[in-house]
Amino acid sequence: MTQLAIATDKKNQFLISEDQPLISSLSSKGIKASPFIWNQINAPELKTNTILIRSIWDYYLNPNVFYSWLDALDANQIKTFNSSSILRWNANKKYLEEFKSKGLPVVETAWVSTLESIEESLKQIDANLIVLKPSISAGGYLTFCISKQEGDKISKAFHTISSHSEVMVQPFLDEISLNGELSLIYIDNKFSHGVLKKPQTNNFLVQAQYGGSEQLITHPPKEAISLSEKILNTLPGLLYARVDLICIKQCWHLSELELIEPRLFFNLYPKAINTFVNALAQRLN
Numbered sequence: 057m058t059q060l061a062i063a064t065d066k067k068n069q070f071l072i073s074e075d076q077p078l079i080s081s082l083s084s085k086g087i088k089a090s091p092f093i094w095n096q097i098n099a100p101e102l103k104t105n106t107i108l109i110r111s112i113w114d115y116y117l118n119p120n121v122f123y124s125w126l127d128a129l130d131a132n133q134i135k136t137f138n139s140s141s142i143l144r145w146n147a148n149k150k151y152l153e154e155f156k157s158k159g160l161p162v163v164e165t166a167w168v169s170t171l172e173s174i175e176e177s178l179k180q181i182d183a184n185l186i187v188l189k190p191s192i193s194a195g196g197y198l199t200f201c202i203s204k205q206e207g208d209k210i211s212k213a214f215h216t217i218s219s220h221s222e223v224m225v226q227p228f229l230d231e232i233s234l235n236g237e238l239s240l241i242y243i244d245n246k247f248s249h250g251v252l253k254k255p256q257t258n259n260f261l262v263q264a265q266y267g268g269s270e271q272l273i274t275h276p277p278k279e280a281i282s283l284s285e286k287i288l289n290t291l292p293g294l295l296y297a298r299v300d301l302i303c304i305k306q307c308w309h310l311s312e313l314e315l316i317e318p319r320l321f322f323n324l325y326p327k328a329i330n331t332f333v334n335a336l337a338q339r340l341n
Contacts, residue, residue, distance in 0.1 A: 059104035074323035185228035
């Protein structure tokens, strides 16, 4: 059988429940898949030359360790899905600037390295509440929603975040509270399914661990599909992608592009497992 390692983290060493059916489905294709904790095994010790990235949900806590790990995989000619070059590029949300420069709508974002530059960016943001978060992060890590008038809180949040990575400043979007965030899942660069995520009342984070809700969307708005395809057409060869979008003033905007370890919501749309496994098997064969 073809050997495949599936990278995960210590907390999810047997994979998250919705990814576990991948093991048996891959086996039916002659692929023996074995989960491993990504930062506890050295590259030469792996008994395969191919890794599928799944729930490595702690990589952002120490980005340099993550980048070094990718370097070691490359040095040992171990292939990853998605590719190591994509993983490096996608780890820092500065990719939003690249899409903006291509004329694609992205959520308004300022990148700041000093408190003075935050003050300047606040003048440009037409919102009373702002969101500060790291440029390298996931799952709402070190994400703060603060009034523009609360200078002390902004200063404290800036120093907390800047010790980790560059600071992103965005307007708080009422649209998230009212309408949620739409995640479109693509497999082999083809649309599979969507999920509408909404935050719990009195929260602004949509993730399930913060009480957010999740609803399957099989026929998303054509404008959302159009934007997603324009984004993904710049990145051919992806096994999987999740495009997170927010509708602002009747126009869809890119919030984040998840190409490393996104939830693909197989629990809400189980038939996508076969689609995913078939696409992966083609690449391995």
